[in-house]
Structures are given as C-alpha cells and as structure tokens.
Amino acid sequence: MSENGNSTFEPALSEGMVGVIRCGGSEKLADYRAKGGYEGVKRVLEELPPAEVIEQVKEACIRGRGGAGFPAGVKWGFIPKEKKGPHYVCVNADESEPGTFGNRPIMEQRPHLLLEGTIICAYAVQAETAYIYIRGEYYDCIAQVQAAIDELYAAGLLGKRILNTDFSLDIHVHSGAGAYICGEETALLESIEGKRGYPRLRPPFPAIEGLYRRPTVINNVETLACVSLVFQKGVEWFKSIGTEKSPGPKVYSISGCVRKPGNYEAPLGVTLRDLLYEEKFGGGIRDGNKFKACTPGGTSVPMLFEDELGCVMDYEGPREYGTFLGSTGIVVMDETICMTWAALNLMHFYWDESCGQCTPCREGTGWMYKILTRLERGQGEPGEIELLENICKNIAGRSICALGEFATGSLVRTIPRFREEFQAHIDGKCCPFEKKYTEFA
Amino acid sequence: MTLQIHRKGEAARPSSAPLAQRKAIEIEKIMKKYPIRRSAVMDLLFLVQEEHPEGRITPEATEEIGEICEMTPAEVAQMITFYTMYHREPVGTHVFWVCGTLPCALSGADGLFEYLKEKLGVGLDEVTEDGLFTIKRMECLGACSEAPLVLAGKKMVTKLTRAKVDEMIDRLRGKKSIEDMT
Amino acid sequence: MESKTLEPVVEMVTVTVNGVEHHYPKGKNLLAALLGDDIPVPHYCWHPKLTVAGNCRLCMVEMEGNPRPGISCNMTCTDGLKIKTESDLVTSCREGMMEFLLVNHPLDCPICDRGGECMLQRYSMDYGIGTARVVDERRRFEKPQFDPLIDIERNRCILCTRCVRFMDEVGDEHSLAIYGRGNRNYIGTFGDGPVANIFSGNIIDICPVGCLTSKPYRFKARAWELQQVVSTCMLCSAGCETTTWLRDGKIMRTTPPGRREPDGHFTIDEDTEKFICNEGRFGNYFANHEDRLTTALRRRDESMVVSTWDDALDAATGALREAADQGPDKVAILAGPRATNEEYYLLSRMARSTLGTNQIDWRTAFISDAAAQMAGAALNASDGDLDKLDVGEYDVTLVVNAALRDSTPVIGLRVKEAARCGKTKLIVLDSALDGWLSDQAEIAAVERPGELGAVVRGLLDALRGGGAAVSELRELAQIFKAASSGLIILGLDTAGGVFNAELVPAVLDLARELGEAWDFLPVVQARNAKGAMACGAQSDRLPGGSIRGETERNRLAEFWGTLDASSEPGPTAPSILRAAARGEITTLLLHRCDDLIYHPQRELIEKAIEATPNVIVIDVFPSWITQAATVVLPGAFPFETEGSIVGADGEMLSLVRGNQPPGDAQEDWRIIQTLDERLGSATTYRSVGEIFSELLVSIAPARPFRLVDLRLEGPGRESPQRPQSVFGKAERPTFKVRFTDRPELKAGTSLARPVGEGKLALVWFYAIQGADHLGAYSTEFAELRPEASIQLNPEDARDLGVGKGDRVNIQGAPGAVGPPPVVCLNETLPRGIARAGANAIRLRMGSGDADVAGLPQIAIARATGGEA
C-alpha cells in the first residue's frame, strides 16, 4: 500500500467529480477532450488492430469492477475472432447492489469516461452496437449519458466510419425499470431482449451466445472507465497504481454509520481501516460509537468485523476472511445496531429482488424472510438459528445465478460471530436493542 | 396471379393500434435502437405509463403494446408485474419512491416512512384523496451516502429531514418545481 | 441429386456414472441419457419435448473434481465425463430442494385431483427428508376464473414453467406467463382469460403437481379406481394413441398413453412426448350420453318403434336381398368415415360377394363425383410417412391448402415441430395463413383460393425449366430442386370439388415430377379413409387393389367363395346419392351416417332417403336420418369394439375394446357379419382377429401401410394391462403404391365468379372442434369448447363495420351453427374472402343437382344480442 504512495495518489476516475449526485450538467465533450479524452480512441482506431487492444487490456490486468473481478482482457478474448454476424457490447450500469453508488457519479458527471471505454471495447471485439443498460431509477444518468452520446454523434465519434476509419458503432441507452436482478449479466441481456430479467443457464456463455444469441461482452461502468484511462495514460501508469494482481484505482462507496459517507477513490489495496477511519475517507464511526461490522463489497458478500479491519481491499484481500471485494460498497454498522434487524432488512431486499426463477433462491429467501421477521420480533423458535444456517447451506452454489448465494451473505459469517445476539431474541422473546437508528430528524 | 409471399422472420406490417399512430415518432425512434421489436417493450411501457392520467398501464394499453412489439398481451403483462417501476394500479401525480434498504435504514428510513404516511394520510401504494401522492417502498436507490432519501418522480431529494419533507410536499401541492432541491 | 445416408453416424462417448462406464451418443442431453438408462434422477422442470429451463434444481449430480453440483438437464454427454447420481452431496441437494418446494405447497393431497398421480408426492417419498421444519404460513393466491377446461390452483404450483414453455413452444400461443416476481411469482393468462389453444389440455398432464387439472374430470374419480384402455383416438385421421379411463362403463377422461408402472397399471406420464389435442382429450364424452341407440328400431307407419334384433335383421336382409335380386344397381352401401378396417372389409365382402354389386363407397362427405374421384386418386397415391418427418428425413415439406391445426391437429403439430427443430424446411401454400403453422414456414405463399391450382402448375413449369411468371415460383422451384427428398401434404376439402378439381391433379403432377424421393400425404376429414380404400369400401377398388385386377379377384373369390360383382368400377358415393334421389335405388345400407347428417347438400340427402323404399341404418345416435330410415341397428363406439384402422400416413393402428356397447347395441362387425350370414354368405368369422388375418393377406400385396405394434386381442376390461401384440412388429413393406390406377381427371371449373356487392366468398375448412353431430353429445365438453370464429381481412371488416371480437350473423348459402361466430382479423387473407371452419358454419349447397361453380357467397352483419 505504502509503495503506491497513498498520499501522492491522484484521483483519475473521479477527477473533478463532486459528491454523489450533482444537479445540472456533466463534463462536456470539449472539456473531456481537453484533458486528453478520446485520444485513446483515436490511437486505438488508427494504430492498433483489435487483437492488440485486447492484449493491452490483458496486460493492464483490468479486473471487472462489477463484482466478480474477472480480467476484462481475458473476457474480451473469449469473443470469437471470426465474425459470422453481429457482436454486441453491453454496459452494465444497473448498479443496484445495496450500498453501492460509484457508477452513478461517473455516468452523471463524467459520461465520456465511460463512453470512450465502450468504444474501445466495441472496437476490440468487433461489435457494431453497444447498449448501456442503466437502471430506470437513475433518471439523471440516463439523461447525461444520452446527452453525451448525442455529442459524440455530432462530433463524428459515433455512427458510421468513426474518425474516418472503417469502424462504425452505435451506442444506445436501454433503461431498466426496477429490478436488481437485471444487474446479473444474463438477466440484463434478457431484459434488453424485452423479457423478464431471468438469468440464463450457462453454458452457453455470453461471449458465445449473448444478446440476441450473438457473442457479447458485458462490462461494468467503472471497468470501461478504467479502459479509457489505460489508453489515455498507458498500461504502465495503470499498473503503477494498486497491487500487482489488482492494479488500478477503485471507487469505494462508504455508507451507514460513518461520519463522512460518500464515494472515495483510492488505489486497490487500501486497507479497510484506512477507508473507514482516515479523515479523507470515511472519517471514523459516527457519534463516536464503536465499529461493529461492515459489508466489504455490497451487502451480498459476507461481512467483516472489528478484528478484521486490517483487511486489504483488493480482489485477494477479503478472500482471506471468506468474503469478497464485490462492488466495494461498504455499509458500516456500529455497536448500536442489531444484527438480526440488519439481516432482516437485507433479507427483505433479496426476497423482494429474487427473480423467482429457481427453487432454492425463490423459496429460500421467502422462508428465511419469514423466519427472520419472527426472530427479530422475539417470536423465533428454538433451533431456528441453526435452521437458518442450514437453509443458507442448501441455497449456496445450487441456484442459477449468484443472487441465491448473495441472500445468505448477511448471515453466513454474522450468525457464528453474533450467535448470542441472535439467540437473545429467542430467549428474551424480544429484540435486546434500543432502535435509535430508525429515528428521523 | 397475385401471389403474396411471407418469409420467416420478416418484420410484420406496421400496427394499426391507436397508440402506434399517436406516438408514431417516438415509437419509430425506440424501434430503431433494436434489431427486434420486442426489445422496445420496456421503453413503450414507460411511454404509455407517463401519458396516462393515473400513471398506470391499462389492459388496453397492454394489448396495444403487444401488437406493436409482436408480443401477446400475456407476455407484456408479465413484464409489468416483474419490473417495479410499472404500475397496473393507479398512482398519484407524484410518486415518492422511498428507499428502505439497509444503508438508508441505518439513517432513519423507517422514520421517514412513518412521517410521510402520517403527513399524507395514506399507507404504502395508496393514492392520497386529492390524487396527488403515492408512497412506494423501493430497494436501494444508489445514493446511500445521502440517506435518507426519496426519488420524487424523477427527482432525487436527499438527506431528508422533517423540514425538507414538509417543503417538498408544500411545493408540490402548490404546483411549484422541486428541481432545485438537492 | 446426392443420396442421403439414412443412418447418421453417431459418435459414442464414455460417461462414468457412479463409477460404472456408460456409452452415450456425444452431445446427448445428460439427463435424458440417464433416464433412458433407467438411472433415476428426479426432475421437475425438464421435459423431453421442451427447452431446458433448469429452474427446479432437482436434477443435480455431482461432478468429479468439482465441489459444486451441476444440473444434469443442462449438461451434455462428453467423453470422460464422470458424475455421480448417488452421493452425500446429491442426497443433500435433493433433500434441500424438496424441502424448499414444500415451503409453500399446501398439504391438501386428500382433496387434490392429482393425488396419487403427483410427482411431488412421489418425490417427497423418495427423496424428501420426511420431517417438516416449516412453521410459517404458506403463500396463498386467490382462485381466478381462468380456462373453461383447465382448473388452476396456484397455491400448488412449483413454478417449473413446464406449462408456460409448452404453450410457447408447442402450442405456440404464448398465452401463459409467469407474473409477479420472486416469491410472489404465479402463472396465469392475460386478465385471467382462457389459455385458448387446441393443445392446451396437455398442460394438465405435464404439470407435475395438482396446479393445473381437468375441469371436466374435476372431483369425478380417483385414478386408482379407473379401468384403463389404451387404444387409438378416432376423432381425426392422425390416429393418436390414447388411454381412456373408464368407471362403470362411463368415460371419465382421456389422456395420452401414460407411463407403465411395474404392476402393469398406467399412470399419467408427466414426461409424455405424445401430445394430443383437446378434441381427443375432452371430445370423447359423447359415449356416455344417454341418448345412445340401445335397441333395434323398425318403421311402423310414421314412426320408428323398438324391435327385436331378429325382426330387424329379417327386415334388413329381406330388403337387401330384394334389391340385389332386382340388379346390382338397385342396392348400395354407404360406409361412414369412422369404421374399422374389418368393418369396411366385411361391407366390401357383402357388396361384392353376397349382393354382387360394386355400389359401395365411403366418400359420403364429398359433394360431387369429381371431388370423390380425386379424393380416391389422392389417397391412392399417398405414401407420406410422418415418422420420417419426425426424424428429419424430408428436406422440404410443402403444405398445400391444409388447415392442419384445425382438421388434424396432431399432424399439424408434427409438421410444425419438425420445421421448428430444423428437421425440414417448411413451405406453405394456402388461401390465408393461420399464423400458427405458417409462422414456421420458410416461405408462405397466399393466393386466392380459386387459383391455388394455377400456382402449383406455375411451380411445375418452373421446375421443368419453363419461365414461371412469378419470380417467387422460380425461387420455390430452386428450393425443391436443391432438396434430396421431401413431402407434400395436401388438404382435401370435403366441401368439394370446388378446389380439388384443379388443385389435386396439379399437386399429383407436381409430386410425380419431383420423383421417387418425394412422398405425398393427403389429409382427409374421414378418420379411416385409407383403411376404407385399402379394404375395398370404395367403388373402384377391391380389398388389395384395383377392381379389374385378376390376381386380386382370384384371391378374394377363394376367400369369399364367390365374387359376383363385375370388374367395372361402381359409382362414387355422391353419384349413388344422386341416383337414390332419382328413385333408382331400392335398398340403401347406411353404415354410420356421420357425414350425411350435416351434409352441405341436405336437400339431396333428404330426397335420396325419401325416394329409397328401404333404408337400413347402422348407427350409435338417433338423428334425422335414423328417424327417416326403415330399419335401425344400434352399433358401437371405438372403445366398445376391436379392430384396426389405418392412420393418415399409412400406419396400421389398433382399437382396443374396453367397454360393452350399451343395452342391445352390438359391435358393428358382428352386425354386418350376421347380416351377411343371413344373406347366405359362405364364410363366417368368429373374431376380429380372424377377419384381420384374412384382410392382411388380401391386401398385403398392395398394402400402402405399415404395421406397428398391433394388439387386437383381448378387451381392456378384464385386465388393465396393455394387451400383448398378436401380430408382433411387422417389417415395413419394401415397396409403395404410387400413382397407380389414377382415374382420368377432368379439368376443374373456374372459381372466378364475381362476388356481389357487400358479399364475401366463403372459404370453408374442416375444423375438428365440434364439427360433427357427435360433438354436441359430448356434453361435458360441448359448452366449454372455444368459440367458433370467422376470419376476415381487416379492411373488409372495416368496410363491413365489424371489428375483432365482434359476433356476427352469417346470411347466405351456409347456415350458421351455434352462437354467431366471433370475428378475427387475418391480414394475410385476400380481400373479398371470409374463412370459417366447419364448427362455425355449416355449408348449405342446395340440392346438388347442379355442379357447384364457385365459392359460396355470404353476407355478414354484426349480431345484436346473442341470437343467431
């Protein structure tokens, strides 16, 4: 961490961004170009064959920012080289993971950073159409991204024969309509096809049969923003940030019981403690309370606890504790928070957002939601905490997509750690916590 | 001989549904984005929902959209019930989408719900008597650091307090814009 | 043209299952392979005929070297694959999944119609944990109106989506969908309306639980108290195998064959690959109807009175003898469309040998001599084989003027399925597209009905290298030329010579031009038309061949003792009826009058019956014809009799008896045999098997069919088991009958009759749904059948001031049936033409004295109120 010169780190993704939501305009094409924007596209289109682009992305080792951390270059490499019909690029801008809000300001305030990466990606995999799937609730993002696309068409950076090369590309915005599951890449494809967001079985994989059953690359907004940076500033620059296996900058979203919630850009590999306590980041726990638990990567991954604050926040670090970097949405809970209540709140989310296609997730989330509801009210039955653990086991790894397993994220590490707290609800027939956090000023 | 030929996968003739005529330009623009008509269904659902006085998608509209997108009404209707931003039941002129997921809940979302319900005199998903407001519970709206918050129509209003909620509602009742509220 | 290898080379791979090596075809679905090998793998969502959904997660297997289990339904057999279907991991998966499925499933087995035949019950026993850990309340849904035939109980649904996929992929209706999201998901239709598809009944069988059940069967019986008869459906010529479930001689339900359990019983097979249509499933209840003829009747002055069999038979034989003595043209036998081969054979023997006449014919539905001739010619030329279609041996399938879904639904389904799976390239040529079969067509061509023949001729020209006027025809010709094999399916309109006059000869010429590798399959309304033809119930044919054939005559003379009838073909049924109407016939034997009761030329039939002194009727229900007869002999229904029939594609199928005919009614073959005996016939048969053996030998040299798993012996009544095959599986004949003794075909009449102001020309097609009088007797079903419809071009509809869904009255030559039909718009329909099925409109074509010169004309007006 220290080698990366935490103090000398200059935000590149969030350069010029203010806060999470900014009313009014976003970075204009001219301003973006003035900072070297679209130089990457120009260089790529004029100088590099697609295969070379993929090579460089592989070399930069850009890991997917959407959650799984899969290297983008390797993913692009799966697209058949021989083209027998259309190829597609889909940008995953469905950001709906609780506690995750890093894509929003990129789209709202720096849409060109995303679009440049999208053009480069489309060129590399020989796609002529790209869809940006933005969750429907992000009205401002939809407007700003669309405005930026219009600018690009006007400037000859999109459409037929971009920059007078043989490469043509159309980018369209597809608006979601309120479904977390559409962030799952194959559900996203179904949704664009005009269907319910039901994740698909794999195989076939999207690289072979994706959108409209054609080869398709799906990348997260931030992943593609990183692609732009790599081709603007160079592979070496990108690799000089972060750790060896997880290079580059990352936007961490911090929320919950911290003094200064918000998006913070830092090199991959920063420690959780730094993110929570450093003044330039989270600034410590609010009201001077003690830290209790947090989600390192959105609420879908198992939580980290007080003695684990040293966790290195790159793609490898959290794995040592049996959890994941995920979407780097860090939701912080302090000592006043009842973990049963938190688990219940999250189970409501997964119960509500499960697509309902497959048995374990549909029935498991519903069942656990019912149990937790009773448990939190003090109406749990003896043995039900173990039953919950058993249900988690029966879901994990057996559902079609990862949502099933995500639903167990709030329980798998939390129950063993706070078993007494859960048990107290059953034994005392009520919640032992005083609920201050529900107060509304 | 006037042999009429139809080929597999050929685009159907333009629909004669009233919606197709009324919104011809918009529909044309949406259709252009996609290689198949069905892909346009989500945009079209928003289109009819926004134009409807009760902010909802009626069975008739469902059938019309089906005709335009080459889907059966059942296929369109199942979309409406899957995506939470579509309504089959009437909603108020202004819909308050309130986030209730953990980060917001840690910052008073439950209290916000109670306050809104009390102030407007309605429960979740109901329409106020004057037809102006509906409160809906949403899952994480992706602005957790600004909690508690509400998506009022298309406008995010964040870091809510009782005073801010009062102002927002007063303004909307008075037909004033909330665009400048943050 | 290159010849195709018939046996595709299949690479076999080694898959290790539970440590044992198995060899499966490469790329085969793993679950299908395991099940085919009797390795049990529980599964709900996977169905052999539907796409893989992979949502129940029950079919999980352990893969060696992988800590995560995988679903076998989404795996294919690859070499070296090592899996376990029995292991701790697999057991825990199954137990977990079964528990999840029961979280919301109500415990209402005792009142559930599926009790005892439920996959959930079965798997709970086999794979469940046995104890319930769920204490919370179950999810509950309101019960909606839903479908008139199918009951829905959403609380029981396990959301496997089999029904949804069936309606999407097989029914192609897209009327069922999953609504809601997540744990609140439920299946339903738009606005809780009907599922509305002729195949919808199949979702009852493939539903693994009691969510979708049969309304007509609701609360009627428990599966285990029923007697099962596996036989052949006689409602159309597709000849589907069905199981009829009886209790106390009454039909409770009809289903596809079912799965055979170790104890010999059948249960509903949720994985059935044999789908049947709703008519076959629900339309059989007529046999239960109390109006059945149960006694013999004789005319006494103005009315028919009950008679003893003896008296009735005496009267009948007397009349037949008297007429035969007057000369061979004074006596005639008209055989109905629904008889068995054995009945046709016996009738043929009675006519040819005992009565010495060639006036025997089955073509009662056809309205002119030319139409009947052409039907005979088309059938005679038929050699198409639907099994070949199923396995993809036809490169191209051309469907001409055949409303397959409506007339022979399961044939339609097989064609559609083959096209959908890329096993054949489908070309449709019709006067309008149905949007069902035509959706799968590579090219669908629409032409005004009168000119379909000209289109085929144009195609023929293009094939021969002539310059076809229309470029599309040249394109089609290219497709035909490029194909190494193909099938032509032609719909033979019963309503007439109207189309057939030009179309049939043109299509026959086309088939001939395309050569040996192309097969031809005419589709007729009559259920056993091919059997009737093969068994000599056709005026120009003897059992086994042409009426002129020396060998045939000698062979039959040997079997029958004598063969008195001349070697000149007799008249067709339409001609016989005209002769009767002129008073030229003394005695008419009508065996099963199905087609005469609603015949388009009602006046002609009335006159024929009135002018004939003796009319002997063998039938099962009273009708205006039995009222007008002189003697009525009560017969039996398919599942009350044994016998064989020939399916549309020449497959010999068996009928199994499961029930006694009611009252004094007798099996038809016995009635005919007794009549013949009393008339002095030389030989007597003691069983259907005996007739069948002789029939086989008689028709063998020319049999245009193949034998499959025939089992004639043994009524289903005593044992619920599928009776053993008596004849075994016979070899497929190595030769086919092609275009032999084709009668000269007259050039047809033009249809270019101008349509009057405000009138539409009516294209009438046979629709199985409630089209004949039996439909009305199927009381459980009669009211529940979908509404009949009439198709109009949208612009015509607008001009007439009617819209989609409006009810309309029809005025003009045809008479409407039931409530006024509902308008549906079909933009492929040429202007000025309306299309309606036999279930919406009964054609009235006058007395039949004059030749019908064109399409009947109708006027249409919006119906006010509900009255016709």
Ligand SMILES: Cc1cc2nc3c(=O)[nH]c(=O)nc-3n(C[C@H](O)[C@H](O)[C@H](O)COP(=O)(O)O)c2cc1C
């Ligand atoms: C239930 C579920 C929700 C997901 N939501 C998102 C999301 O909102 N945004 C996102 O980028 N990826 C999401 N993902 C991950 C995507 O499936 C996919 O891995 C990602 O878009 C790949 O892009 P990347 O390689 O650039 O990260 C989700 C996955 C699952 C299983």
Ligand code: SF4
């Ligand atoms: S795991 Fe959940 S969200 Fe994913 S497919 Fe299954 S039901 Fe849908």
Ligand code: FES
């Ligand atoms: S049968 Fe394989 S998941 Fe249902």
